[in-house]
Each structure stands twice: as structure tokens, then as C-alpha cells.
Amino acid sequence: KQEVTQIPAALSVPEGENLVLNCSFTDSAIYNLQWFRQDPGKGLTSLLLIQSSQREQTSGRLNASLDKSSGRSTLYIAASQPGDSATYLCAGGGDYKLSFGAGTTVTVRA
Amino acid sequence: DAGVIQSPRHEVTEMGQEVTLRCKPISGHNSLFWYRQTMMRGLELLIYFNNNVPIDDSGMPEDRFSAKMPNASFSTLKIQPSEPRDSAVYFCASSLTGERPFFGQGTRLTVV
Numbered sequence: 001k002q003e004v005t006q007i008p009a010a011l012s013v014p015e016g017e018n019l020v021l022n023c024s025f026t027d028s029a030i031y032n033l034q035w036f037r038q039d040p041g042k043g044l045t046s047l048l049l050i051q052s053s054q055r056e057q058t059s060g061r062l063n064a065s066l067d068k069s070s071g072r073s074t075l076y077i078a079a080s081q082p083g084d085s086a087t088y089l090c091a092g093g094g095d096y097k098l099s100f101g102a103g104t105t106v107t108v109r110a
Numbered sequence: 111d112a113g114v115i116q117s118p119r120h121e122v123t124e125m126g127q128e129v130t131l132r133c134k135p136i137s138g139h140n141s142l143f144w145y146r147q148t149m150m151r152g153l154e155l156l157i158y159f160n161n162n163v164p165i166d167d168s169g170m171p172e173d174r175f176s177a178k179m180p181n182a183s184f185s186t187l188k189i190q191p192s193e194p195r196d197s198a199v200y201f202c203a204s205s206l207t208g209e210r211p212f213f214g215q216g217t218r219l220t221v222v
Contacts, residue, residue, distance in 0.1 A: 031209075032209060034210065041215075041216075042215055042216070043114070043201055043203075043213030043214050043215050043216050044153075044201070044203075044211075044213040045213070046210050046211070046212070049209065049210050089153070091153075095209060096141065096143075096158055096160075096165075096166075096209065097155060097158070097166065098155065098211075100152055100153040100154075101152070102152050103152075
């Protein structure tokens, strides 16, 4: 069973600083790795999906990398803004069965 | 498209009562998921449907839980009888390929 861990559980940074969120997983035979954003009281929004054959994906200020050999993925958010405050979850696993991490709650201070 | 629509948004019920959660997936999506989120256990997959057929229900906690998908535009998750430990946020999600799910806003269930 895929185990996904996210450290730290919470992070607070001043506006403009770059964010680095870490995710580790136990089974390197991962089908894909996804990053989601969750705002309080809301559902999850998919941010980036990295297929197992890829090493990274980029969307705007977001960049996610995948290193299967070390069992790690990193989400970079450049030039953080207060609107980036949310909980970020990574998930990995099979083609439909995702194992989610507990998330990192990010606060960007204005 | 309005996205995945769940109802109700909030449900408070007494222990022992039947609870039915509803979900309308995004039109054209052929995969539907029910998840449960709690502080203790995080986000867990309860059941996965593909083309209205249950493919994986290994996450359904016990016989008190049941899910149906009578057609491509509607699914229900039923708990009977409900217990306080069922209190959680239940999410429905749908996708076209099964890979990249779009989540609804969730139903916050409180069983007292």
C-alpha cells in the first residue's frame, strides 16, 4: 500500500518568498503523482499531474518535480502571494487509486 | 459546466438514522469516486465507479455503507444506521480518464 508523507504540516512565509513543499512516498512503482490545493470548507482542486515517465510539470508560478528513485516530489511556488494560502496535498498511486498525504497548510503573510 | 455538485452541503443527524448523500458528476465523465476526509485518517477512497459500475469498493468501511450509481449523472452514498464515528466530510469526485479527479464541495456530516 502506498504511504504518502508531507512535511512540514504547516508553513508560514512572508509575501514574495518562494515556497517549497515536500512529499515522499514509499512505493516507487507509482503511476502518477498529483498535487492538489484545498481551501477551507472547499473541495480539492487539481494543480499538477506528473506521469511516472515525467520528471516535472509546470503551470504558471507552480513547478512540481518527481524523483521516483528517491520517492520524493517537490512543489515550488514562486513569488508567493496571500492568495496562495491554502492546504496543499500530494497524492500518488495507481491509475485511479490515489493515496493522499495529510497536506501542508500554507499561510502567506501580507 | 457547474462542476461536481453534491447535496446536501451540511447534514446533522441522530445516531441510528439513515443518511443519503447525493452527487451529480461532471457531464461526460465516466469515472466517479466517493472519498471521506477526517482529521485522524485524512482523505480515503471509499468506492470507485467506472461507467456506472462499481470497480473498487474495498474502502467502504462496513456493511452500513452502500453506494449506487443508477445512471451516468447521479450517484448516492447511503449510511444506515449512522454512528457518531461516521462524522466526516464526504467528497464526490469525477474524471474522464480515472486519473485526474474533479472534486465537489463536499458534504459535512455530523452524527450526534
